[in-house]
Amino acid sequence: MINITLPDGNIKSFDQAISGLDLARSISEGLARNCVAMELDHRLVDLNARIDRDATVRLVTTKDPEALQVMRHSAAHVMAQAILRLYKDAKLTIGPVVEDGFYYDIDMPPVSEEDFPTIEAEIQKIIKAKLPLRRREVTKAEALEFYRNEPYKLEMIQELPDGTISVYEQGEFTDLCRGPHVPHTGLVKAIKLLKVSGAYWRADPTRAQLQRIYGTAYFDKKELDAYLTFLEEAKRRNHRKIGQALDLFSFHDEAPGMPFFHPKGMVIWNALLEYWRSEHRAAGYVETKTPIILNRSLWERSGHWENYRENMYTTSIDETEYAIKPMNCPGGMLLYNRKPHSYRDLPLRAAEIGLVHRHELSGVLSGLFRVRAFHQDDAHIFMTPEQIEQEILGVLRLVERIYGAFGLGFHLELSTRPKKSIGTDAQWELATHGLKSALNAYGRDYKLNEGDGAFYGPKIDIHIKDALGRTWQCGTIQLDMSLPERFNLHFVDRDNERKRPIMIHRVIYGSIERFLGILVEHFAGRFPLWMSPVQAVLLPMNDELSAYAEEVKSRFDAAGLLTEVDSRTESLNRKVREAQLNQVPLTLTLGAKEKESGTLAVRTLDGKVTYGITHERFIAAVSENIRQRAISFDGF
Numbered sequence: 001m002i003n004i005t006l007p008d009g010n011i012k013s014f015d016q017a018i019s020g021l022d023l024a025r026s027i028s029e030g031l032a033r034n035c036v037a038m039e040l041d042h043r044l045v046d047l048n049a050r051i052d053r054d055a056t057v058r059l060v061t062t063k064d065p066e067a068l069q070v071m072r073h074s075a076a077h078v079m080a081q082a083i084l085r086l087y088k089d090a091k092l093t094i095g096p097v098v099e100d101g102f103y104y105d106i107d108m109p110p111v112s113e114e115d116f117p118t119i120e121a122e123i124q125k126i127i128k129a130k131l132p133l134r135r136r137e138v139t140k141a142e143a144l145e146f147y148r149n150e151p152y153k154l155e156m157i158q159e160l161p162d163g164t165i166s167v168y169e170q171g172e173f174t175d176l177c178r179g180p181h182v183p184h185t186g187l188v189k190a191i192k193l194l195k196v197s198g199a200y201w202r203a204d205p206t207r208a209q210l211q212r213i214y215g216t217a218y219f220d221k222k223e224l225d226a227y228l229t230f231l232e233e234a235k236r237r238n239h240r241k242i243g244q245a246l247d248l249f250s251f252h253d254e255a256p257g258m259p260f261f262h263p264k265g266m267v268i269w270n271a272l273l274e275y276w277r278s279e280h281r282a283a284g285y286v287e288t289k290t291p292i293i294l295n296r297s298l299w300e301r302s303g304h305w306e307n308y309r310e311n312m313y314t315t316s317i318d319e320t321e322y323a324i325k326p327m328n329c330p331g332g333m334l335l336y337n338r339k340p341h342s343y344r345d346l347p348l349r350a351a352e353i354g355l356v357h358r359h360e361l362s363g364v365l366s367g368l369f370r371v372r373a374f375h376q377d378d379a380h381i382f383m384t385p386e387q388i389e390q391e392i393l394g395v396l397r398l399v400e401r402i403y404g405a406f407g408l409g410f411h412l413e414l415s416t417r418p419k420k421s422i423g424t425d426a427q428w429e430l431a432t433h434g435l436k437s438a439l440n441a442y443g444r445d446y447k448l449n450e451g452d453g454a455f456y457g458p459k460i461d462i463h464i465k466d467a468l469g470r471t472w473q474c475g476t477i478q479l480d481m482s483l484p485e486r487f488n489l490h491f492v493d494r495d496n497e498r499k500r501p502i503m504i505h506r507v508i509y510g511s512i513e514r515f516l517g518i519l520v521e522h523f524a525g526r527f528p529l530w531m532s533p534v535q536a537v538l539l540p541m542n543d544e545l546s547a548y549a550e551e552v553k554s555r556f557d558a559a560g561l562l563t564e565v566d567s568r569t570e571s572l573n574r575k576v577r578e579a580q581l582n583q584v585p586l587t588l589t590l591g592a593k594e595k596e597s598g599t600l601a602v603r604t605l606d607g608k609v610t611y612g613i614t615h616e617r618f619i620a621a622v623s624e625n626i627r628q629r630a631i632s633f634d635g636f
């Protein structure tokens with residue numbers, strides 16, 4: 001008798017070994033049709049695997065999250081099979097599942113997206129044939145013999161330990177693979193090839209260049225379509241494209257990975273910083289500024305020279321070695337130590353907009369998202385152990401206010417002590433307890449990442465969610481038990497004892513460059529008035545009105561508004577269209593009537609026009625919207 005325990009606690013008994021599929025059928029045919037794999041004694045395996053002893057089994061259906069991973073891996077096999085049918089000399093390497101899809105690295109002549117329809121047609125044939133995927137276990141010697149003409153597979157097999165190796169077969173196709181897989185190719189319901197790029201075998205530029213073909217697959221055509229729409233929308237919002245169209249920033253070969261900000265980009269930059277400063281002043285922070293080049297002995301003391309050297313730019317001045325700072329912390333430590341501190345000074349919240357440089361490989365640079373030079377909105381908070389909870393709570397509230405101003409949601413993750421760490425059990429206990437009780441007092445759910453903290457302390461990471469539902473880790477609150485030791489920080493407590501302060505590093509924007517890039521995509525270039533590089537454009541109806549438009553503009557300039565006059569001899573329609581394409585929030589048309597009555601016709605980006613707005617009323621309404629840093633302008 002074989003007793004199978006199901007998730008609901010029910011036990012089903014069989015008098016002989018059965019497969020997961022048989023088990024599903026014994027429950028219902030409908031269930032069997034939607035089963036993809038099973039969890040056998042907590043291990044994900046093929047649905048066709050045999051259950052030959054008492055076990056706990058959870059059937060994995062198309063509704064379960066892991067089902068998608070299993071099916072996408074099968075989809076990678078299906079794609080590889082189709083390619084081998086079409087390109088006889090192609091040689092397979094590896095084809096893993098990645099976030100949102102899969103890829104396969106194949107040694108074959110270069111392909112382009114124009115080849116995708118042919119490959120996809122072949123893929124559809126394989127899906128329609130509902131080929132069963134069968135697992136076979138072979139010895140290493142058998143595998144070596146089987147793959148004798150497949151150089152990449154041979155190399156991989158040779159590196160495996162002796163013992164059995166699993167391969168999966170579907171029709172004429174066989175792949176070296178751990179599995180698990182869906183029972184048949186018909187379960188790859190909706191599949192699409194997405195892009196192709198070059199990749200080196202084993203990421204080694206001295207070895208063969210391969211074609212990396214990306215695809216994605218879903219159980220449901222509707223879900224695939226939604227994902228493709230999302231990709232289109234992400235492409236439309238690409239910050240590099242919008243940054244160029246709106247003339248915000250650029251990159252130049254003379255400084256790879258180091259953005260140049262244009263006048264319009266600087267308006268957004270300054271709006272972000274002015275907002276940041278006003279919030280930080282209100283939250284009791286002081287602002288500091290430290291040099292970007294500091295000598296080697298400082299970096300040795302902080303530990304960066306030993307642990308972070310490859311990412312640091314160095315230089316030598318007067319025969320002494322210096323490094324360009326990759327982080328602001330050591331400078332912040334010197335500032336703290338410039339004078340003795342008493343418990344009365346604590347908490348001390350010292351913020352710094354610090355320009356840091358980190359050497360990133362040229363291949364990973366990506367617009368404003370991955371750069372070599374960026375500004376952090378850093379702050380170091382020095383406090384007594386009793387102040388941890390209150391201070392962290394204060395940072396969390398500041399985070400909520402600042403992200404809220406951009407309409408960004410967020411979630412929190414707490415990472416605790418890793419295996420390798422410095423500090424005593426008591427210190428970690430105190431620190432982790434402080435972070436946890438702050439999170440509990442804050443009252444929002446958070447995700448716990450056990451053992452994921454830094455070696456010098458636990459941390460809270462803050463992940464924002466943009467308008468497309470994408471998440472980005474921007475903010476972090478990091479407790480540090482190392483630097484106060486290394487820099488011998490002290491304060492004199494109530495009892496006249498010299499004690500070590502507790503210290504945190506925290507950022508909210510993170511990298512201001514990256515945050516700005518995220519905002520470009522989040523707003524799709526349609527910034528709220530308070531961040532807009534141009535708040536309104538004035539369109540005189542004819543040449544005679546151009547001088548009047550300039551007059552109105554200087555009145556708006558004096559009121560602190562950012563306006564432009566478009567007096568080109570283009571049609572009004574065309575100028576309106578261009579202003580809207582440039583995402584200027586307000587378009588003001590000036591005709592003879594407007595001049596006579598001293599009013600404006602105001603058009604918002606949704607196309608609504610309001611006539612007869614006096615200059616005073618316009619200035620008052622727009623200024624108030626900007627003062628409030630409102631996310632939208634609802635008109636008059």
Ligand SMILES: [Zn+2]
Nearest residue numbers: 175176177178
């Ligand atoms: Zn595989």
Ligand SMILES: [Zn+2]
Nearest residue numbers: 328329380505
């Ligand atoms: Zn720091």
